[in-house]
Amino acid sequence: MSTMKAKKSPAMPRGKEPSHQEGARPDSPAFALEQNPWHMAMRQLDRAAERLRVEPYITERLKYCKRILTVSVPTVMDDGSVKVFEGFRVQHNMDRGPTKGGIRYHPCLNLDEVKALAFWMTMKCAVVEVPYGGAKGGVVCDPKTMSEDELRRMTRRFTSEISIVIGPERDIPAPDVNTNAKIMSWMMDTYSHLAGYAVPGVVTGKPFDVGGSRGRVEATGRGVVFVTRELAKASGFDLAGSKVAVQGFGNVGSNAARIFAEHGARVVAVSDVAGGLYDPKGIDIAELVAYRDKHGVIAGYPKADKVPADSFVEVPCDILVPAALENAITSRNAGKVRAKYVVEGANGPTTTEADAILDKRGIVVVPDILANAGGVVVSYFEWVQDIQAFFWKESTINESLDDIMTKSFKDIRAIQESKKVDMRLAAFMLGLERLAGAIRYRGIFP
Ligand code: GLU
Numbered sequence: 219m220s221t222m223k224a225k226k227s228p229a230m231p232r233g234k235e236p237s238h239q240e241g242a243r244p245d246s247p248a249f250a251l252e253q254n255p256w257h258m259a260m261r262q263l264d265r266a267a268e269r270l271r272v273e274p275y276i277t278e279r280l281k282y283c284k285r286i287l288t289v290s291v292p293t294v295m296d297d298g299s300v301k302v303f304e305g306f307r308v309q310h311n312m313d314r315g316p317t318k319g320g321i322r323y324h325p326c327l328n329l330d331e332v333k334a335l336a337f338w339m340t341m342k343c344a345v346v347e348v349p350y351g352g353a354k355g356g357v358v359c360d361p362k363t364m365s366e367d368e369l370r371r372m373t374r375r376f377t378s379e380i381s382i383v384i385g386p387e388r389d390i391p392a393p394d395v396n397t398n399a400k401i402m403s404w405m406m407d408t409y410s411h412l413a414g415y416a417v418p419g420v421v422t423g424k425p426f427d428v429g430g431s432r433g434r435v436e437a438t439g440r441g442v443v444f445v446t447r448e449l450a451k452a453s454g455f456d457l458a459g460s461k462v463a464v465q466g467f468g469n470v471g472s473n474a475a476r477i478f479a480e481h482g483a484r485v486v487a488v489s490d491v492a493g494g495l496y497d498p499k500g501i502d503i504a505e506l507v508a509y510r511d512k513h514g515v516i517a518g519y520p521k522a523d524k525v526p527a528d529s530f531v532e533v534p535c536d537i538l539v540p541a542a543l544e545n546a547i548t549s550r551n552a553g554k555v556r557a558k559y560v561v562e563g564a565n566g567p568t569t570t571e572a573d574a575i576l577d578k579r580g581i582v583v584v585p586d587i588l589a590n591a592g593g594v595v596v597s598y599f600e601w602v603q604d605i606q607a608f609f610w611k612e613s614t615i616n617e618s619l620d621d622i623m624t625k626s627f628k629d630i631r632a633i634q635e636s637k638k639v640d641m642r643l644a645a646f647m648l649g650l651e652r653l654a655g656a657i658r659y660r661g662i663f664p
Contacts, residue, residue, distance in 0.1 A: 386604070406424055
């Protein structure tokens with residue numbers, strides 16, 4: 219970042235100067251453990267459980283996933299060979315309703331990650347009060363190296379393999395990293411063929427023509443901006459004019475960046491897997507989206523400076539939005555974050571060690587289970603519309619999303635203030651309290 223100079227934001231005060239703390243050695247077992255998402259998720263649960271003093275059996279229950287399915291996904295590749303992929307569907311908890319959560323395609327996907335993502339869905343659904351438990355699934359594959367036909371065959375076989383545990387009343391998948399509306403339509407079609415009739419409510423995030431909801435594609439990014447707007451109101455700064463850096467230019471990152479710009483914020487930096495871009499005057503996001511659609515990546519966009527992907531979180535900005543994968547901010551780089559606020563568009567982008575460092579430096583973290591919940595909220599609307607076969611207009615969707623995100627922000631803020639805790643702990647306390655209520659009411663079978 220040597221070419222960039224941090225300038226004082228006119229809109230709000232900046233966090234304390236970077237301490238350049240190095241954290242655990244990159245090759246140490248401690249750093250590996252720090253970055254294990256399931257380990258991290260359980261530490262977050264323990265913190266909230268200790269503070270709330272819930273019955274130990276409730277915490278213990280949430281440390282086990284209700285159901286874990288591992289499947290093999292044989293797929294005929296374009297050259298006629300058969301490749302076998304590994305897939306997962308994890309249902310973490312169903313005390314508050316059927317389980318819900320995305321399908322991720324990634325070469326590094328592993329079971330601990332899927333378990334953690336399912337657990338975070340359980341907490342997220344409780345925080346925004348949608349009547350679901352958490353699930354997650356995915357396939358270990360590199361979709362960037364696969365043709366559309368290969369992806370379609372793999373998706374259909376994966377869907378048929380997990381069809382024994384999913385369904386509109388049981389477990390409802392949705393898009394996540396590297397999956398999209400088209401993949402959801404293949405999943406819906408495959409499940410419907412197995413059932414013998416159209417079952418639109420089996421997945422959400424579908425194209426509108428097969429029972430998708432208006433506003434679902436943008437929902438997670440829109441929710442990130444609604445929550446940041448509430449944060450600005452509560453903290454006394456203007457979102458308009460604030461400098462925002464968005465890590466990740468997939469569905470969440472690109473839509474958040476565009477909607478931030480619509481709210482008058484200055485998007486000074488964005489990145490994707492190949493690298494980042496920085497322009498202190500602000501990047502024209504609509505133009506960048508057009509560039510990405512034409513070239514496939516944002517690298518090479520001529521109107522901004524390059525930033526290496528591995529130091530992106532160090533860019534000077536007011537609000538940093540990690541919207542890519544887990545472990546973006548760790549003990550090794552938390553000391554170098556220059557933002558005053560971190561709003562988590564991704565799931566699990568900040569490790570527990572990094573949380574402590576950011577907190578000590580006065581940097582506020584808006585946790586994933588609130589910040590990126592807009593996606594599952596509009597998924598819920600989609601599921602309700604599918605079940606009722608009655609579809610809402612986009613303004614109704616966006617207003618209802620705003621109501622839920624704003625209320626959830628305020629609920630968490632109230633706990634934060636009354637209990638004097640950070641926002642992550644407040645969010646986990648809120649989610650855990652609601653879950654504990656459901657677990658107590660339902661009791662233990664038999
Ligand atoms: N994959 C998204 C998430 O992590 C959305 C899940 C859903 O809509 O069910 O929240």
